[in-house]
Amino acid sequence: MEKSEKILQMCRENDIRMIDFKMVDLDGRFRHITIPVERFGESIFEYGIGFDGSNYGYAPIEKSDMVFIPDPESAVIDPFVDIPTLSMTGDVCVIGEKENKPFDQYPRNVALRAVEYMKATGTADKMLIGPEFEFYLFDTVNYKVAPNGSSYEVDTRQAEWNTGDDGGFNLGYQVKHKGGYHIAAPQDISYNLRSKMCMLMEDWGIRVKYHHHEVGGPGQLEIEVELGDMVDMADKTMITKYIVKNAAAKEGRTATFMPKPIYQEAGSGMHVHMLLFKDGKPVFYDKDGYSSLSRTAHYFIGGLLKHAPSLCAWTNPSTNSYKRLVPGFEAPVTIGYATSNRSAVIRIPAYAKAPEQKRFELRSPDATANPYYAYAAILMAGLDGIENCIDPAANGWGPYDYNLYELTPEQQAEIQSLPKTLEEALDALEKDHAYLTKNGVFPERLILLWLERKRKESRAISQIPHPAEFDAYYDL
Numbered sequence: 483m484e485k486s487e488k489i490l491q492m493c494r495e496n497d498i499r500m501i502d503f504k505m506v507d508l509d510g511r512f513r514h515i516t517i518p519v520e521r522f523g524e525s526i527f528e529y530g531i532g533f534d535g536s537n538y539g540y541a542p543i544e545k546s547d548m549v550f551i552p553d554p555e556s557a558v559i560d561p562f563v564d565i566p567t568l569s570m571t572g573d574v575c576v577i578g579e580k581e582n583k584p585f586d587q588y589p590r591n592v593a594l595r596a597v598e599y600m601k602a603t604g605t606a607d608k609m610l611i612g613p614e615f616e617f618y619l620f621d622t623v624n625y626k627v628a629p630n631g632s633s634y635e636v637d638t639r640q641a642e643w644n645t646g647d648d649g650g651f652n653l654g655y656q657v658k659h660k661g662g663y664h665i666a667a668p669q670d671i672s673y674n675l676r677s678k679m680c681m682l683m684e685d686w687g688i689r690v691k692y693h694h695h696e697v698g699g700p701g702q703l704e705i706e707v708e709l710g711d712m713v714d715m716a717d718k719t720m721i722t723k724y725i726v727k728n729a730a731a732k733e734g735r736t737a738t739f740m741p742k743p744i745y746q747e748a749g750s751g752m753h754v755h756m757l758l759f760k761d762g763k764p765v766f767y768d769k770d771g772y773s774s775l776s777r778t779a780h781y782f783i784g785g786l787l788k789h790a791p792s793l794c795a796w797t798n799p800s801t802n803s804y805k806r807l808v809p810g811f812e813a814p815v816t817i818g819y820a821t822s823n824r825s826a827v828i829r830i831p832a833y834a835k836a837p838e839q840k841r842f843e844l845r846s847p848d849a850t851a852n853p854y855y856a857y858a859a860i861l862m863a864g865l866d867g868i869e870n871c872i873d874p875a876a877n878g879w880g881p882y883d884y885n886l887y888e889l890t891p892e893q894q895a896e897i898q899s900l901p902k903t904l905e906e907a908l909d910a911l912e913k914d915h916a917y918l919t920k921n922g923v924f925p926e927r928l929i930l931l932w933l934e935r936k937r938k939e940s941r942a943i944s945q946i947p948h949p950a951e952f953d954a955y956y957d958l
Contacts, residue, residue, distance in 0.1 A: 618740070
């Protein structure tokens with residue numbers, strides 16, 4: 483059966499009228515184009531859907547014509563539209579004279595090349611990852627950026643600051659500051675909505691591990707998924723964000739994956755659990771190693787820690803990211819590893835004891851990242867650690883089996899820290915990216931484009947007067 487006939491059969495069985503193609507731009511946002519089902523045929527899998535790549539942030543105008551090739555295995559019915567619509571993701575190619583070629587900057591193609599490189603090294607043939615999705619759910623959000631004023635305001639009826647609301651609808655079940663971890667109903671007002679989100683994710687093929695309220699009192703939530711193949715999980719990261727935001731909007735609420743939307747509250751990260759397999763056997767397990775991790779696992783950790791500053795340019799690519807990476811909010815600030823220590827940038831879960839579950843998590847990433855670039859960069863950093871036998875203990879990165887937040891300033895000064903700003907992370911990437919360009923996994927042009935784009939973004943934001951500056955300096 484041809485690919486198109488399989489899709490058309492699915493359309494007939496479900497009365498589908500439109501087919502939607504979802505693509506990913508440079509920053510990691512979904513964009514899409516939709517056609518009537520009558521316009522769909524086998525030629526789309528051969529020739530693709532044409533679009534202007536320059537508007538996605540990728541190519542210069544003179545080389546902007548690209549085509550999107552859908553993946554029929556990704557077809558699923560979109561639950562958020564009125565007209566029955568089938569949704570597909572896929573890959574992007576550049577148009578050649580004789581044939582189309584995969585576009586080397588397209589995020590999914592970068593992730594695919596990283597996996598190919600891993601296989602070529604002989605280290606492993608599969609990388610499994612499991613991201614944790616933290617986000618805030620608000621009732622309203624308002625913001626303004628103008629020459630004569632900048633402001634923002636978020637609100638949710640469960641926030642502690644609403645205990646004195648006399649609007650006539652206050653039931654008195656607000657959640658205290660940083661007091662939301664696993665809070666139950668009636669304080670947990672988003673419980674039913676989270677369950678709906680998780681059921682939508684399951685319907686889309688995303689296996690949910692659990693969901694719960696997170697630490698942040700004003701509506702911080704978490705959905706954690708089961709481990710999955712790296713590229714597939716990058717697809718599912720995009721879809722998860724799509725589902726969460728649209729499910730919230732459908733109920734008149736708003737969800738954000740911003741790392742730090744509320745001052746002095748817990749920030750939202752996207753911790754990434756990871757492990758490697760080769761020929762079906764776990765690469766990271768050794769019953770005699772520290773925390774039952776193999777020497778290969780330690781070298782992988784060493785690579786992540788060595789390249790941690792430059793990795794942040796991909797895993798934490800927003801100015802807001804560095805408002806989360808500060809002491810006191812369970813976010814890592816120092817470069818090190820340990821078992822069961824949430825203050826270390828790499829934590830080894832003590833509960834994952836079985837050989838096929840033995841893993842560690844990188845706690846610095848957040849969901850402003852383009853997941854394809856972030857996961858690919860993580861893999862390339864770890865592989866570089868294996869190839870160069872980078873021992874984290876020998877390099878003084880731990881294990882830190884104590885609370886890193888409680889160190890004296892003198893002790894803290896002796897430990898290498900993560901970047902404190904996006905500019906620092908970009909400077910680190912500019913100096914340290916040879917591990918990414920091996921075998922052309924990350925094209926040099928992509929890295930230069932990323933540096934230019936993110937520096938422009940960072941400098942533009944830094945030039946905007948801040949309300950806190952009026953509080954500090956207006957009367958001087």
